[in-house]
Amino acid sequence: MAETGRLVGPVEVVGTGLVGTSVALACRRAGLEVLLSDRSDEHVRTASGLGAGRARRPDDRPQLVVVAVPPDALGPVITAALAASDAVVTDVGSIKARPLAHVLEDPAAARHASRYVGSHPMAGSEHSGPLAATETLFEGRPWAITPHPGADVGAVELVEDLVRVVGAVVAWLTPEEHDRAVARISHVPHLVSSLVAARLAGAPDNHLSLSGQGVRDVTRVAAGDPRLYGQIVAGNAAAVGELLVELRGDLDAMIAAIGADERGDLEQLLEVGVAGTRAIPGKHGAPATATVSVFVTVPDHPGELARLLADAVASEVNVEDIRIDHDTSRPTGLVELVVDERSGERLLVSLESRGWVTHR
Incomplete structure (x- = not known):
């Protein structure tokens, strides 16, 4: 097994989109050798031209492999990476339970599962591709590490080292708890944003001329790639579905309160929303200040x-x-x-x- 516990490189990044190239750029900034691979040779050339590393050669032996591919491809690419070398493998996908299940259910991959440690940086953009990448994308941002019970301690330490190298802040969760958390703070908000934004499609120009910062704030994330978010939500269907059912109940209650002119009921629902905004941590994870x-x-x-x-x-x-x-x-x-x-x-x-x- 490759050396673990201290990240010295090389680091291989599989998938040179926004997140993968940003990981590569941050590792290069720290002086680590970075190897790049992607189904798209053009993406590799672009990322390499940005200074993110070089194309991987057959004789390279990475210490750590970072899988940064779309959700539907995570399981197969992770298992292929485990089979290709003795490196520790992590991924930066936004779902964690399903890729782990894919590894454990594959007899060949399961033998190497101790070298797999899932992770997920809570940073990104509605933009995509290597040209949108930046070496500072993760600075000060939470990065979840989600080790499974059979993960090797040294492998976990190596992924933790990666998080610190790129300037992120470690958050520890189980794969299942991670998926419930991101459903709450990312996946469902994106779906709701999309539904609100859909009300604007085809709206009269004289309505849209009144648009201000409020509607831009609510709909910003709806501009993300529908195919990517379709994969994300499908991969976390149980947790997302549970929260959407709760949301539907509140929406029905709000419609009833508005229809019956029950100001007290409506205000109570709005007060819970205010409490939710106050629950979001402020800078550096501290409680939000007024x-x-x-x-x-x-x-x-x-x-x-x-x-x-x-x-x-x-x-x-x-x-x-x-x-x-x-x-x-x-x-x-x-x-x-x-x-x-x-x-x-x-x-x-x-x-x-x-x-x-x-x-x-």
Whole structure:
């Protein structure tokens, strides 16, 4: 078996899309040798041209193989990687129980299952392909490691080392718990976003002209590849289906409350939603803190956004988040600066003193 417990390379990345190429770039930044393989030679050439590594040769012996392929291909590619060398194998797929079952149900692969440790970085984009990759994609982001009971301790340590090398934060879950968690915080939100976005398809232009940042926030993830998300949801059908049934119950209750003009029932449902937003961890995993938004009108001219951010820095207020809503009818944009609620008034006064038009 290959050396484990300390990642020295080479690292082979199988699948040079957004996530795979980002893993490769982060490993290269750390000085590790990276080997690239993909069904698409063009993707390998592109990733290599970006500095993510080189194409794998038959005589290469990777220490760690990172499988970064679509969900439907995870099981077969993982078993092939276990058979091809004595390397530790992990994957970065968004479902964990089904690939593990595929390994354990294959007699040849099951003999090497101790070298397989599933994992999943909670980072990505609605964009895809190697050109969308970045070496900083995982910095500060949770990365789940989901070892099964038969996993070798050294193999688990090697995957943990990979997570730290790319700058992510380790989260430990079982494969089954991981799948329930991502159904709740990723898969079902994506499906709901898609349903909301579908209400916009074919909508009259005079309706769409009223669009603001709110609808963009809700529908952003709906722009993801339908084929990929179809595979993801199918691979996690039980957990996703259970949550959708719960959601359907709440939706029925909301429709009934609206139809009967039961304001109290409706407000109670909305209050639970508010509680849910507060449950989302804040920066660095700390409890979320109360924030306020300061809105600033910014002329659509070169350098204006940079000037606003410089003035925000000069006010000595930490900006927690920033959003931009473009005004389609005027040559301006509306920038939302999200700050701790104790700093809102200070930022407002500071920016107004520098000539900015602001409001809450």
